[in-house]
Amino acid sequence: MNTASGMTESETYKSLGLSSDDFAKIGDRSFVWLLIPFPAEVRESIAAFSSFECALKLAQRLNAFAEDGVGLRPVSASMNKLEVDRYKKPAEIGMTPFTVRLNENNGNIELVDIIGDNLDELEINEALGQIISQPYADIAGTSGISFHGTFWAPSSHLAIKKAKVFQKLLIALVNKERKLTSVI
Numbered sequence: 001m002n003t004a005s006g007m008t009e010s011e012t013y014k015s016l017g018l019s020s021d022d023f024a025k026i027g028d029r030s031f032v033w034l035l036i037p038f039p040a041e042v043r044e045s046i047a048a049f050s051s052f053e054c055a056l057k058l059a060q061r062l063n064a065f066a067e068d069g070v071g072l073r074p075v076s077a078s079m080n081k082l083e084v085d086r087y088k089k090p091a092e093i094g095m096t097p098f099t100v101r102l103n104e105n106n107g108n109i110e111l112v113d114i115i116g117d118n119l120d121e122l123e124i125n126e127a128l129g130q131i132i133s134q135p136y137a138d139i140a141g142t143s144g145i146s147f148h149g150t151f152w153a154p155s156s157h158l159a160i161k162k163a164k165v166f167q168k169l170l171i172a173l174v175n176k177e178r179k180l181t182s183v184i
Helices: 009-015 052-063 088-092 124-132 156-183
Strands: 031-037 047-049 070-076 096-102 109-112 147-153
Touching: 031 052, 047 052, 052 070, 052 088, 052 096, 096 156, 109 156, 124 147, 124 156, 147 156
Parallel strands: none
Antiparallel strands: 031 047, 031 070, 096 109, 096 147
């Protein structure tokens, strides 16, 4: 049977680093499925799923845009160190964790074809703390401010829109923080 990419099911599994021994573990509840960015020899697992189908769909979406891509590996549930199904809800509804970067030189937000060390969405407090600790810069027009992080969205276009809203909120908060600091 051919998948949407034109590959057979077996070819799809092999492209994700799965061996024929791994096929027997599909459906076996004593295993979880780890999502591992390639090259797997140098990267740590970034997510664990109880459902092979959920892990497979997310891996396929990530591999559609990420340069190095990801693979899947079954591991005994008792040996797994990651929180299982942490990203299950967004993955099941078709969201993809896109990595987005704000270029500090021109203020452009761009999609980056890499996968981070985890799939957690960038939080405003995390980004704010990084920027506030940087030397003072006039950031009203975004010069001197940069960030990169994960934004879950159904498409890259919507991930960039989400990052733009995040950027505006971040700039407003940084300017407010710096005004408060200069008064003190």
